[in-house]
Each structure stands twice: as C-alpha cells, then as structure tokens.
Amino acid sequence: MADLTTRAEFLLKTLVERYIAEGQPLGSRTLAKRSGLDLSPATIRNVMADLEDMGLVTSPHTSAGRIPTQLGYRVFIDSLLTVRPLDAEQIRKVEGEFTAGADPQKLVETTSHLLSEVTELAGLVVVPRREDQLVFRQLDFVGLSGGRVLVILVTEDGQVQNRIIDTEQDYSPAKLLQAANYFNDKYGGVAISEVKRMLLAEMQRTSEEMQRIMELALEMSRKMFVEPADEGNDLLVTGESNLMGFPELGDIQKLRKLFDTFTAKRDLLHLLDRSMRAGGVKIFIGRESGYEALKECSVVTAPYTVDGQVVGTLGVVGPTRMPYERIIPFVDVTAKLLGGALSSIGR
Amino acid sequence: MADLTTRAEFLLKTLVERYIAEGQPLGSRTLAKRSGLDLSPATIRNVMADLEDMGLVTSPHTSAGRIPTQLGYRVFIDSLLTVRPLDAEQIRKVEGEFTAGADPQKLVETTSHLLSEVTELAGLVVVPRREDQLVFRQLDFVGLSGGRVLVILVTEDGQVQNRIIDTEQDYSPAKLLQAANYFNDKYGGVAISEVKRMLLAEMQRTSEEMQRIMELALEMSRKMFVEPADEGNDLLVTGESNLMGFPELGDIQKLRKLFDTFTAKRDLLHLLDRSMRAGGVKIFIGRESGYEALKECSVVTAPYTVDGQVVGTLGVVGPTRMPYERIIPFVDVTAKLLGGALSSIGR
DNA sequence: TTTGGCACTCGATAGCCTAGAGTGCTAATC
DNA sequence: GATTAGCACTCTAGGCTATCGAGTGCCAAA
Numbered sequence: 111m112a113d114l115t116t117r118a119e120f121l122l123k124t125l126v127e128r129y130i131a132e133g134q135p136l137g138s139r140t141l142a143k144r145s146g147l148d149l150s151p152a153t154i155r156n157v158m159a160d161l162e163d164m165g166l167v168t169s170p171h172t173s174a175g176r177i178p179t180q181l182g183y184r185v186f187i188d189s190l191l192t193v194r195p196l197d198a199e200q201i202r203k204v205e206g207e208f209t210a211g212a213d214p215q216k217l218v219e220t221t222s223h224l225l226s227e228v229t230e231l232a233g234l235v236v237v238p239r240r241e242d243q244l245v246f247r248q249l250d251f252v253g254l255s256g257g258r259v260l261v262i263l264v265t266e267d268g269q270v271q272n273r274i275i276d277t278e279q280d281y282s283p284a285k286l287l288q289a290a291n292y293f294n295d296k297y298g299g300v301a302i303s304e305v306k307r308m309l310l311a312e313m314q315r316t317s318e319e320m321q322r323i324m325e326l327a328l329e330m331s332r333k334m335f336v337e338p339a340d341e342g343n344d345l346l347v348t349g350e351s352n353l354m355g356f357p358e359l360g361d362i363q364k365l366r367k368l369f370d371t372f373t374a375k376r377d378l379l380h381l382l383d384r385s386m387r388a389g390g391v392k393i394f395i396g397r398e399s400g401y402e403a404l405k406e407c408s409v410v411t412a413p414y415t416v417d418g419q420v421v422g423t424l425g426v427v428g429p430t431r432m433p434y435e436r437i438i439p440f441v442d443v444t445a446k447l448l449g450g451a452l453s454s455i456g457r
Numbered sequence: 458m459a460d461l462t463t464r465a466e467f468l469l470k471t472l473v474e475r476y477i478a479e480g481q482p483l484g485s486r487t488l489a490k491r492s493g494l495d496l497s498p499a500t501i502r503n504v505m506a507d508l509e510d511m512g513l514v515t516s517p518h519t520s521a522g523r524i525p526t527q528l529g530y531r532v533f534i535d536s537l538l539t540v541r542p543l544d545a546e547q548i549r550k551v552e553g554e555f556t557a558g559a560d561p562q563k564l565v566e567t568t569s570h571l572l573s574e575v576t577e578l579a580g581l582v583v584v585p586r587r588e589d590q591l592v593f594r595q596l597d598f599v600g601l602s603g604g605r606v607l608v609i610l611v612t613e614d615g616q617v618q619n620r621i622i623d624t625e626q627d628y629s630p631a632k633l634l635q636a637a638n639y640f641n642d643k644y645g646g647v648a649i650s651e652v653k654r655m656l657l658a659e660m661q662r663t664s665e666e667m668q669r670i671m672e673l674a675l676e677m678s679r680k681m682f683v684e685p686a687d688e689g690n691d692l693l694v695t696g697e698s699n700l701m702g703f704p705e706l707g708d709i710q711k712l713r714k715l716f717d718t719f720t721a722k723r724d725l726l727h728l729l730d731r732s733m734r735a736g737g738v739k740i741f742i743g744r745e746s747g748y749e750a751l752k753e754c755s756v757v758t759a760p761y762t763v764d765g766q767v768v769g770t771l772g773v774v775g776p777t778r779m780p781y782e783r784i785i786p787f788v789d790v791t792a793k794l795l796g797g798a799l800s801s802i803g804r
Numbered sequence: 805t806t807t808g809g810c811a812c813t814c815g816a817t818a819g820c821c822t823a824g825a826g827t828g829c830t831a832a833t834c
Numbered sequence: 835g836a837t838t839a840g841c842a843c844t845c846t847a848g849g850c851t852a853t854c855g856a857g858t859g860c861c862a863a864a
Binding site for chain 1: 611709
C-alpha cells in the first residue's frame, strides 16, 4: 500500500479532529474549509477516495461525508496526534485529590472517581491484589461464636482483608493471640505468595512434632491463605452512566452489553492485565480489545508503579470518538500520581 | 367516591394482572375474553369508564386500551393481590445461598446479587453501619511510616473497618499494642455511639493526669471515631443493567437519571431508611417514593432484623409494571434469611 | 342492566415527494 | 500531471397523505 502523502496525512488528521469534536461525518466541502488548505472540494474528494482505498476512512452511506475507521484512528493516534499537556487548572485539581493521607482502598476509589469526573467517561482502576507483590505484615484472629474465627490480614502497604473461617472448636482469646503472635513473628515481611508456599511446606514437614499453638495458627492461616481465595486483582469501575448519552452508544442493547461487561469485570481485568506489561499509556481502539461489547469503544490505560514496580493499571473507557489529546496525558499523569501516593504509604 | 363493585374489582384485578404480564394496554374486547366473565365488550367499557372516573385506570390515547394508574396499582396491591408463596426451586436456591459461613460484608453482597438475579430487577441492600446498633469489639493499631497509623476497628457482628490516621510521631509496635489493649479492655462490648460519647467525656475530664499510653490510645481512637466518619449506612446496588430492556424505561435520559440515583445512593438510602421503621414488606409505587427519577419505578423493601432488632433494609427496584405476586414474597423471605444469617455471626 | 350498533378518534404504517448533502466521474484548465 | 468546475447520481431526513385497525363513547333496543 502506498505511503500517505503529507497532504493526505494532514487531511486525515483534521478529519479525525473535527469528527471527534463534532461527531458528524465530514464532507469534502466542509473539510476544504476547515483544513485551512487552499484546495477545492473536488481535490479533497480525490484524496478521500485514496484514504478510503487505504481503509482509513469510510462513509456511512453515499451522501454522507467521511468518518475515520478503526484503522484511521490508529494511524491518527500513532503518528498524527499532538498531545496537549494538561492545563494548569486540571493539574491543580488532580494533585489536590492525592494529598490527603488515605488507605490504598480509598486512594483507588478517589482515583477512579477522578478519572471519570474529569474525562466524563467511565473510570477504571485495578486494585492490586497480586499475591507476589503484596508483603505480609500481620494477622489477627478474633474469636466469634460457634467456632468461627474472624481473620484479619494486613499487608505492608496498609491494605486490610478479612474473612471468617470455621474451626472445630472455640478458642480462648489468649490462645488466639498467641497463635497470631507466633505466625506474625515467623512470616512478617514475607511476600504473600511466599507465605503460602512456606505454609504448605511447613504443614507437610512438621505436622507431628508441632505444638498445639503452632497447629492452630497454621490451620487458620492455611484457611485464610491457601483455600480458594476470593479473587485475584479486583477492578473498580465508576462513572458508567457517563457513557449514556453518547449518540454512538444510544442503542440500549449495546449499552446493556457494555454495562454487563463492567459488572462481570473479567474481560476488563484481562484487558487491563495485558496492558500492565508494557510501560506507559496504551490505547485499545474498538475491536482491538478483542471484546464484542467494546467494539465501539476505546480503552486508554496506563500502569502505575509502587517503588519502581508495576502493581496495577488504571484507565478510562469511552466511545471511540473521544478527545484523545486530553485523555491520554490525563490518564498518564493520574497513574503517576496514584503510584506516588501508594508508595508513600508503605515503608 | 363510590365503592368498587365486586365486578369492577375483579376487572381491575385482571386488567392489572394482564398488563403486568403483557405490557400492552388492554381493550374492552380482550378484557372481556380474558376475564372469564360472560360479559360483552360494551359492558366492560361501562365499567372501565367508572374505573377511569375513580382514577384507577387511564388510557394512553383514545384508541388504545386501558392501563392501571399509580392509584390503580395501589388498590391492586393493597386489596386485590393474591400473593403466591415461593415455589420449591426458588426456596431451595435462596436457602442454599445463605448456608456458607461468611462475614457480614460478603453476606450482604451475596444477598444483593441474589435479589437481582432472581427478580431480574435491581437489588438493594443497606449495609448496617448505624453506630448505635454496632457493638465495639476491638481496635488494632498498626504502625506505618511517617507517623501514620492504620487503625482497624472490629465490631461484635464481625464487621471490619479500617482507616489510616496521621500522628505527630512514630510509635513503637509495643507502644501501639499497649495502647490498643488499654482501649479494648476499657470499651469492649460497648455500643459504638456510646464509645464516642465516653471518649469525648474522658478527654475533657482527665486530660492532665493521663498516662502517655492512655493519651495515645485516646488520641488515635478519637481520630477514628469522632472525626468526620466516612458515612453512615451504606448501600449496595446490583443488577442495575437488568433495568435496561424494559420498554417503559427505554428512554435513555430516564435511564441515566435512574442510574445516577443508584450511584449517588443518597435518595435511595433515605427511602430505605423510611421503610426501616415499619415491619414487613413495604411498596413504593411510582411517585410515592417522592423522587423524580423513580417516578416510573416501584420499590419493594423489607427490613431485616438481628436478634429481634431492625438493623437494615433490603429490596428491589424495577418498573412499576413488575410481577408483585412473585417479588413481594421473595423480598420478604430474603430479608428473613439475611437476618438469620447475620444473627448467627454475633454471639 | 346489558347489549348491539355506529360514528368517531387516534396511532401506526406505508407510500410518496422534495430538499439537501455529498459523491464519483469527466472534461476543461492551470 | 495536478487541480478544478460541472454534472448526473445516490441516499437520507423530513413532511405530507392515505389507509388500516384498534378501541372508545354514546344511544337506543333488548
């Protein structure tokens, strides 16, 4: 396929820009005016025919103008887009949200709200729960009735998870405390995935010579750590309703599929996981995500790091026709700030 | 206004039932057939005219049949509805969900999902966080860097809340433990609202003669308890997307208002709080709720109790045209089962 | 009190027309 | 050879009209 001429590129760029801004197919006449080039509509038509041959633009029907195709957006984003840095007000607003000391869960919630409010799209944040990245801090056992024990798990980054487990008998508070102390001394500061591994090993090795208290601690923590955990990473979605009201998502059936995708989380988590490996902002346009429900949407993501290590991803979802030049730097900055805020909690 | 004749009642009943089932206005002709009464359409028309005078039915336009008004639904529910008990499969399903031991948060989530799945509407559950109904169990202090302390609050019913607070200095783990012990001994088993009150009193009274450790505990717990808490009761909404696809909510603007109401939670919480006082199932039809966004919806709620005391409410939201005779007993049963499951956690 | 008959209303659907926007092609022009 | 003007053509959106069918309200008869 022939390379794009400079002029064709320029026209594609203005076409995409205008279409993003106005949502209307662009005809040769208007494009001639808006481009600033001194060309007649007829010439524009010729160029458009070329762009259509290359699969970069298409027209909804004969007498409508042209709109970008998915590929057109791709080219636009990869080589034509001029990203505007955030303006002063936005930067101030974003930074303001991250100053207050808060626990990771709240930080993540704040971030997601921020994303959806500023972009007026749906905000996504993956809550990091990867076991190999979480460091164990301490365990608490709180006795409940009927042999049930509330286990509270604290990680170094200040996250708290809890769970009720069943045991065969009631234990005294003193016993529970002793058990917790034993366990905390032994595993404090170890990565959770490692704790799991060590637990399994320990249980096999010393099951006979163990003291009662060790047994208790191990039994409970085994239930907490090893048995089918709730889930891995979790996903927070906010501002879904921002997506209603985009004419391209006006079909209620499509909208429902989209919302179901948000609720199920699985597909989105998968998508966001994929974008964790690469550094920096990643953009999935339409079908590139590989999910039917997202075929008319774009997803802009950026991983965030704590102490230099990628722990999660955040981003936004919106119609393919979204103001990328605003969205991209914003998602980027937000990821950096969230990473910074999370880093300052751990020690 | 004249009382309803038995026949008029019967016709209203079948009208509402058929309309709920089919979603189409009913004309005199079809109603004559469906009612089973041996009456001509003309007679039905006379009765319908009466019902219309009484404000119980209306017609969308001249040549459409009749549909129930809000008042018509009210009369139907209050005096005509024959509630069907749950069928065997549903009961089994509901009970199955509540057997596994789980913490309150998970129970509430399960319940909400259950509500929305079975009814195919949006499920609501108020998470009880009323301070006067929660009994303090214990506090944990976990030191983080930079003078920050992670405070974990456990209540008797097994709920865990946590929060990071700022202090002026770093405390040693031993100090923190001591402080927690001091506090837990003193306030264990006291209602949270009472702890708050006592804290304020204590701080004023003995601020000079206090030992350092008491000071520390009081200072931290003050920040946890007294300073602007997160919120009061919280609300869980699931299955919102079930509401897409009801033709009466087909307008995307309405839908958006509805979803925003779900997200904001405030109005719904208010509504559910109202229904906490009365025992048993409560039904808000259309505008009765008092909220614009819900004007074409009905809300069916039931309070649930722990140890005889009402602690929260649950329910469903759907279009006014919902199968009440299925929904009502289901909401009722679910409330009872959730209450039971929560009761078995506390001691 | 019930019913049949009848004129009337209204929404939905289909068909038709027009205006407007935009295209592709061809031939003339720079 | 690139650009442009001109023109025939296509397609949508919107307005207008006619028709069909469902259903009503009312009146007079049973």
